[in-house]
Amino acid sequence: MADRDGSIEIIQREMTAFARRARATAARMHPELSLVSYTLLSHLEYQGGCRATDLAAHYTLDKSTISRQVGALEKAGLVERRLDPTDHRVHVLHLTDRGIEVLAQVTDARRVAFQERLAEWNGPDLEKFAECLLRYNDAASRGGMDIE
Amino acid sequence: MADRDGSIEIIQREMTAFARRARATAARMHPELSLVSYTLLSHLEYQGGCRATDLAAHYTLDKSTISRQVGALEKAGLVERRLDPTDHRVHVLHLTDRGIEVLAQVTDARRVAFQERLAEWNGPDLEKFAECLLRYNDAASRGGMDIE
DNA sequence: TCTCGGTGTTGTACTGTACAACCATTCGTG
DNA sequence: CACGAATGGTTGTACAGTACAACACCGAGA
Numbered sequence: 001m002a003d004r005d006g007s008i009e010i011i012q013r014e015m016t017a018f019a020r021r022a023r024a025t026a027a028r029m030h031p032e033l034s035l036v037s038y039t040l041l042s043h044l045e046y047q048g049g050c051r052a053t054d055l056a057a058h059y060t061l062d063k064s065t066i067s068r069q070v071g072a073l074e075k076a077g078l079v080e081r082r083l084d085p086t087d088h089r090v091h092v093l094h095l096t097d098r099g100i101e102v103l104a105q106v107t108d109a110r111r112v113a114f115q116e117r118l119a120e121w122n123g124p125d126l127e128k129f130a131e132c133l134l135r136y137n138d139a140a141s142r143g144g145m146d147i148e
Numbered sequence: 149m150a151d152r153d154g155s156i157e158i159i160q161r162e163m164t165a166f167a168r169r170a171r172a173t174a175a176r177m178h179p180e181l182s183l184v185s186y187t188l189l190s191h192l193e194y195q196g197g198c199r200a201t202d203l204a205a206h207y208t209l210d211k212s213t214i215s216r217q218v219g220a221l222e223k224a225g226l227v228e229r230r231l232d233p234t235d236h237r238v239h240v241l242h243l244t245d246r247g248i249e250v251l252a253q254v255t256d257a258r259r260v261a262f263q264e265r266l267a268e269w270n271g272p273d274l275e276k277f278a279e280c281l282l283r284y285n286d287a288a289s290r291g292g293m294d295i296e
Numbered sequence: 297t298c299t300c301g302g303t304g305t306t307g308t309a310c311t312g313t314a315c316a317a318c319c320a321t322t323c324g325t326g
Numbered sequence: 327c328a329c330g331a332a333t334g335g336t337t338g339t340a341c342a343g344t345a346c347a348a349c350a351c352c353g354a355g356a
Contacts, residue, residue: 004271008259008278016170017285018166018288019183020184036312053335059169065314087321089320123152128276129284130159132277132280133159133162133166134162136277201303201304238352
């Protein structure tokens with residue numbers, strides 16, 4: 001039980017430390033795409049296009065926030081809005097070719113960074129870590145609450 | 149090797165998802181202390197008082213940012229600035245009694261939240277997760293780069 | 297003593313975010 | 327069918343967190 005508490009203490013502290021620094025580091029490493037923009041583009045690619053409302057729900061962000069973020073991405077030529085012919089309220093968002101390209105570049109840079117940082121880890125340790133994170137995030141998102 | 153890449157992909161994605169949501173969730177769960185304020189107070193408690201410059205270095209934040217954060221904490225009565233008698237340039241920062249109290253409350257709330265979220269984990273799994281995070285963050289901070 | 301380096305504050309600007317008010321469109325029910 | 331409710335989105339406004347640059351203050355060494 002003492003061990004449990006100690007481990008939880010560490011997990012709490014390290015997750016917090018990580019969260020605190022993530023944004024700034026992301027911005028430093030690829031200034032052309034903030035952490036938020038990156039996740040939005042990723043989602044669009046993964047989903048093959050979706051509505052602003054879907055993004056808001058998935059990331060629990062306000063629709064106004066999404067509206068502005070998407071506006072910026074559109075202005076940057078990374079995303080385009082297509083009026084849904086079957087429902088004129090909705091704009092379906094799609095990556096442009098340029099968006100696909102930039103997303104790929106940043107994804108690649110990120111992958112390299114992670115690979116460097118995890119270079120010394122062996123396969124089973126990586127697997128275990130990945131498993132822990134999945135389990136943790138799954139519990140956090142299902143529980144409605146997230147971190148701290 | 150394919151397994152390695154898969155695991156790294158997952159780690160990358162899950163760490164990102166976590167980072168993106170951390171701040172907002174922290175704010176929702178204890179509005180009286182933002183994630184940043186919390187880490188600053190924690191550091192002060194851990195160190196038993198330190199200078200603004202130390203905080204800036206430790207968290208790689210600009211000194212102006214620290215100045216304002218500390219200013220807010222001081223106005224809130226959680227921190228006090230003592231002029232160092234041996235060097236009148238520096239202000240040594242200390243938690244006030246109220247600061248200690250609030251920090252303890254929030255720490256407690258956080259611990260409970262983490263314990264709930266990790267309730268179903270057994271001891272060895274927790275230990276392994278904690279170990280992974282320590283190892284990851286250590287590499288990240290020594291490498292100068294952080295996440296993504 | 298004079299200048300330089302360390303410590304901190306203040307002015308300014310930008311990003312990400314929320315909330316509320318609003319507009320346009322669609323849907324469901326009397 | 328028509329009108330009120332719901333849905334999707336944008337805009338106005340405000341605030342937190344952050345950086346950078348300019349500045350002011352103190353202390354230590356040439």
